[in-house]
Amino acid sequence: MKKLVYILMAVLMMVTTACQKDFLDVEAPSNVDEDFVLASPEDAQKVLSGIYNIWYDLDRLLYYETEVVGSDSECHPENYSSQSRHIPEGLFASEHLIDDSNARPTWNECFRIINRCNIILESLDGKDAYQKAKTAGIPSAWTQIYGEALVARATCYKLLVRYFGDVPYFDYPLRTKSQTDTLGLTSRDIVYEREIEALKKVVPLMYRLGEGGLNAERFSGTYGYALIGRLAFDAAGYQLRRTDFNYGSVSFDQIGIENDTWKAKYVRRSDWQTFMTTAKNYYLKAVENAGTARLIETDSRGASFNNPFQRNFQYLMDLEVSPESLYESGYTQGYNSDFPYSFGRPSGGPGSNGYPAKNYGQARIYASFYYGDFQPNDKRRDVTACVTGNSGKASEILMNFAPGSREKGGLAMNKLDEARFKDPYEAKQRQSGCNWQQLRMADVMLDLAYAAAATGDEVTAKTYFKKVRSRAFSTADQATFVTSYVDGKSGQALIDAIAFERKLELAGEGKTRWDMTLYGKMPERIKKLRDRQIAMVNGLKTNGYYTFPETGMTISNYVWTKYVNIKTEIDPSLKLLTAQTPAGITTADPKYPVLVPGWRGTSDTWTDYISTLPSNKVNLAIRGLYEYIDPNGPVALALQAQGYVKAPWGANIIANESQYTSDIFKGYPDSYYTAGQPPRYIRAIPSATLEQSYGHITQGYGHASE
Incomplete structure (x- = not known):
């Protein structure tokens, strides 16, 4: 794994000038000639390396705080009252600081990357070499660089909308503070539509994985097609919307009632099928233009392994890029890396020189999910969750449902384990060098299956549903647990089964919370989880x-x-x-x-x-x-x-x-479900942005303004 670094001082200056603090506190650019540092594709890649250098940590904080611990399969290990981060994770049973130390950096870093990307895109648009490459209509080094910048920008907007709802939108460089003085919130519908249209023009001119020397540690056309699918899927899904915001001519289908206190409703666009069709088509393009990426369907390691699902994660633990990855953020051993410290099998070892060193275990698995959702012959169960942790002294220790960390806190993740590394790393915690796999082929295929089923294309839906589910069961189990299971479903039952399959496949990877939201199922899945735990x-x-x-x-x-x-x-x-x-x-x-x-x-x-x-x-x-x-x-x-x-x-x-009943999603009690209240998952906009916006940006969803 190679960690991209700044190479030229001029490049460093260029990428650290604009939007250094809050996006509304823009500093003047340096005297560096932007055209000079983009004189060749190689120089432009060095500029992009500054963006990737931020990306190692981008989204990690809110992913850690809410996404990987706040679903109906995933939870946190500590007592609810022990950590303030459990407040937003649990849908705000009480009010939370708007300048949360995890939310504010995510907001700032996303906009920092967006502005840097806009600078790169503007500079390339003005270059004859890029324009000639674009006109040629085939992927080249220039069009690849342009695509990477646009893909990075669109991914940041995807994250911002997920966490904050409607956000400021700009697709041009901000170089002076006066440019932001009249910048307000933009409807997420406009954000989605503009980024999708921009990507549609650029992604076909990017290299697929394996072309142009690309592996999954850089953004490729393969990832770009999947990103279009993701943005369209998000645009089609249910989300929390403000009732004190003008969404123009867009009409909505609503679940439940409006909350008059914090002025929000749980809705999706009435024309959602148009976007879901786009999602299906572009997820198909990602699969059909996969390059070297593939779903791992066989395990060549020998009969005792016999688990292609686990083989994907073993690549990460072997410090190799997985062939199943469309994108994984690259880390270098000996530098800060939260994987598997936070999201792997726990260890009670010391901070340094343990067997293995300490692994905290932030992501945990509900007992009702482990026992009640996985069939006992599903090969994913034991790879997903562990009943024993590492003692830190080269032995096993039984996990403990008492709240806490390491071996306490209940069932933990097992997809990553420092004991399972090809060359186990004992020197220091959080420095294993294990990459963060952010998008893999099974994820794409199940989203494709869902989008196909939702738009009536059940043949495509079942094809990809079966491909992913098949590897989870032995040859002897295929007829019952794959073929008959999938073929026996149609209509809403098929859609629900695909949603359930994503829960089984992606547990502990931070995808299920957003799925629950987009499907319009968050309230009922919260209620079902709590009822099962109580039973x-x-x-x-x-x-x-x-x-x-x-x-x-x-x-x-x-x-x-x-x-x-x-x-x-x-x-x-x-x-x-x-x-x-x-x-x-x-x-x-x-x-x-x-x-x-x-x-x-x-x-x-x-x-x-x-x-x-x-x-x-x-x-x-x-x-x-x-x-x-x-x-x-x-x-x-x-x-x-x-x-x-x-x-x-x-x-x-x-x-x-x-801990295991009433504190689950404490901000969404049963009375909310009965009344049809919307789920309040969106974060507060940081105070600095509100203060510097001259009233053009206002707080929503009941969050305070200071």
């Missing part, structure tokens, strides 16, 4: 267990664990860290307690050379994860006679009941 808690209280009717999977108050030496006690050939659970294994098999669930354990790289680590204190055998074992019954007594120890599991959910 689970009541079952645990009453019976000591709860069985989810959708999957037949059982969660119990207690499990039984013991450390084992798998090399001498079980099977020296076992690789628990990278092993798929064998199909059909039952509790009668002596290997069951260490093979179920799969994709856990620790790195042999560590256990083979840490001489002070007892070999019988590394791997954890577990019983009771998916079956009820009576604590006073014969099975429990037999397990305890074998050295197993009873450990709290669901019991800690009961002990922290509000």
Whole structure:
């Protein structure tokens, strides 16, 4: 992974002058000749490197604060009251500082990139070399640079609308503060439409992935086509809209009632199908112009792996660009990297020189999702969520539903794990060098399937739905869980099934919250989540267990664990860290307690050379994860006679009941759902922008203005 850096001082000066602070606090540009620094495509790429250098951190803060922890599959690990960031994540049960330390930088950095892109685009528009390349009508170095700048700008506007609603829009450089004095909010409809039209002209002249030396660490035409699809999909979807803002001639379909207190409604455009058709067509173009990108459908690593879904994430952990990626933000080992520190398998290690070092585990998985949505033969379940974490001392440790971090906080993500790196990195936390995969082919294909189904093209919808779902099940399961499952659905049932598939496929990747919003399903999915969690808690209280009717999977108050030496006690050939659970294994098999669930354990790289680590204190055998074992019954007594120890599991959910029931989406209680209130997810505009706008930009959605 190569981290792009500034190369020329002149380039550095050029890209740091405009919009250095807030976009309404523009500083005058330097004396650098912009045409000079764009004298060749190579020089222009150096200017773009300044944009990519910001991109490593762009959106990370709000992604961390809300997107990857605020859905009906994903949650945070700490007590609700312990972190103020849980207020916006939970839809504002109380008011929040408008200059939130995560929202304000996102606003500023997006507009900083937008203005830099506008400077680049204007400069290129004035160059004969670019105009000749454009006229030629085929991708070239010049048209690729132009496309990258436009794609970066459009992606920033996509993020701004997602988080802030209607925002200021400009597609020209801001060089003086006077240019912003009359700049107000622009309807998101105009933002979407203008960026889509601009991209339609430019993206066909960009290189596909694999062409022109491009990999997925740069914006390509492949990503550009998907971005058009994404913007059109967003434009077609339900969003929170202000009732004190003029949206012109656009009419809306509304869900529920208007909220008169914070003046907003939950609506989508009445002509949404026009945009959804555009989304389908351009997602198809992304798939058809994929270049070297592809859905990973087979696993060539051997029979014990047998999981093409996990293979995608292993590329990231091997510090390689995944062939499934359309775009991943590149990091360099030894520099700041939040992946997998925040969004991977937790570790209780120290900040430095741990096995592995500390991994906090910001993204967690609801027990009702893990037990109630994944079929037990779905290969994605164990790769998505972990029941054991890393102790930090080269051994497993049982996850704990008591609120907290590291091994506490409940089920955590397992798509990334520093123990699973090809060359495990122990030196320091947050410096693993693992890339942030921001868009992958399965994401695109499922969006394509949804858009196709929503516009009546069920043949296309089922084709791509099956492609993604197929790799999650074994050959023996294809007929029942893929072919019959998909073919048996039509109309709204098909649309809902695709939405559910995205939830299964993309859990822990920060996509589900926005899906819930756009589908118009956020209120009912919040209510369903809370009801399922409450039913689970009541079952645990009453019976000591709860069985989810959708999957037949059982969660119990207690499990039984013991450390084992798998090399001498079980099977020296076992690789628990990278092993798929064998199909059909039952509790009668002596290997069951260490093979179920799969994709856990620790790195042999560590256990083979840490001489002070007892070999019988590394791997954890577990019983009771998916079956009820009576604590006073014969099975429990037999397990305890074998050295197993009873450990709290669901019991800690009961002990922290509000964390897992009433504190879920605390800003959207059941009374809101009954009344048809809109979900309040949009963030506040920073105070500096309001103060410098001369009244042209006003706060909405009930947020304070100072």
